Amino acid sequence: MADTRPRTLYGRRRGKPLRPGRRDVLERLLPRLRIDVAGYQGRVLEPRELFDETVxxxxxxxxxxxxxxxxxxxxxxxxxxxxxxxxFINGVARLLADVDQHGLGNVRVVMDDARILLDCLGQGSIGRAFLLFPDPWPKRRHNRRRFVVPDNIAAMANVLADGAQWRIATDHMDYCRWILDHMTRSAQFSWLARRPADWRTRPDDWPPTRYEEKGMEAGRPPVFLGFERRRRIQPVKQP
Ligand SMILES: C[S@@+](CC[C@H](N)C(=O)[O-])C[C@H]1O[C@@H](n2cnc3c(N)ncnc32)[C@H](O)[C@@H]1O
Incomplete structure (x- = not known):
């Protein structure tokens, strides 16, 4: 059931005016690829149904x-x-330019706060999740704006399937400690790292992002954290 409490989004929705090419691609593709999460208030969003082909x-x-x-x-x-x-509309326009260039039919977009989407998605409906270089909100009084907080961890645990991975990267060491502290306290996730190389080295199937590159140039090596959604406990059937 969708949560109707108002949410405060910390961060920008708009940047510089879009170039005509980006605006064109946005106007052409967004109406078809956008998921209007507001339309799911009170209904469960079954994500496989969003795609034309079976996924x-x-x-x-x-x-x-x-x-x-x-x-x-x-x-x-x-x-x-x-x-x-x-x-952030400028980011969405960039992604859609790529979708257009490569003719990708397997991408859908929510141009809104992820917390609204998490409230609509069905239990166990997501096979893997990514949160890469989330805003670190370094000032102590802003820490509670961070994405990795107990409410969002619980919401992510609800939508992830048993055994699904949640991959998180950051180059901010205080946020890294915060993430590990919160995630290792959660009963629904286990941290997959067994040795330092597991969090120091980006796995081959984990493409880099712009923020990772910026951090490396600024001398902030990132950490790559993989968490597994623990199996849900099945209720014991009475004979
Ligand atoms: C520091 S940027 C990192 C972008 C990208 N992941 C990368 O690694 O290059 C953080 C992004 O998270 C987005 N963001 C912040 N809060 C969000 C939320 N509640 N739901 C969805 N996106 C959010 C921001 O708009 C911003 O684009």
Missing amino acids: EAVWLEVGFGAGEHLSALARAHPHIGFIGCEP
Whole structure:
């Protein structure tokens, strides 16, 4: 059931005016590829039904920025459906330019706050989730704006299938500690790292993003954190 409480989105929805080419692609593709989450208030959104072709699973990226990670994965996995969630219109326009260029039929977009989407999605309906370089909100009084907070962890746990991965990257060490602290306290997730190389090295199937490159240039090496949604406990059937 959708949550109707008002949400405050911390961050920009608009940047510089769009170039005519980007505006054109946005106007052409967005009406067809956009998921209007407001229309799902009170209804469950079954993500596989959003795609024209049958998809094996649906993966979700929260805050995709310019969309390079999402676009690379959508090209590499044509039988997976992808939902990208990004309220910043300039980022959405960049992703859609890629979707157009590569003729991707397996991408859908929510141009809004991911928390609204999480409230609509069916339980266990997402096969993998990504949160890459989320805004770190470094000032102590702003820490509660961070995406990785107990309410959002619980909402993500609800929509992820048993055994699904949630991949999170950051180059902000205080946020890294915060993420590990919150995620390892959650009963629904386990951290997959076994040795330092597991979080220091980006896996081969994890495409880089613009923010990762910016961080590297500024001398901030990122961490790559993989968490697994623990299996739900099945109720014991009475004989
Ligand atoms: C620091 S940028 C990182 C962008 C991209 N993931 C990358 O690595 O290049 C964080 C992004 O998260 C988006 N964002 C912030 N809060 C969000 C929310 N509640 N739901 C969805 N996206 C959000 C912002 O608009 C911004 O584009």
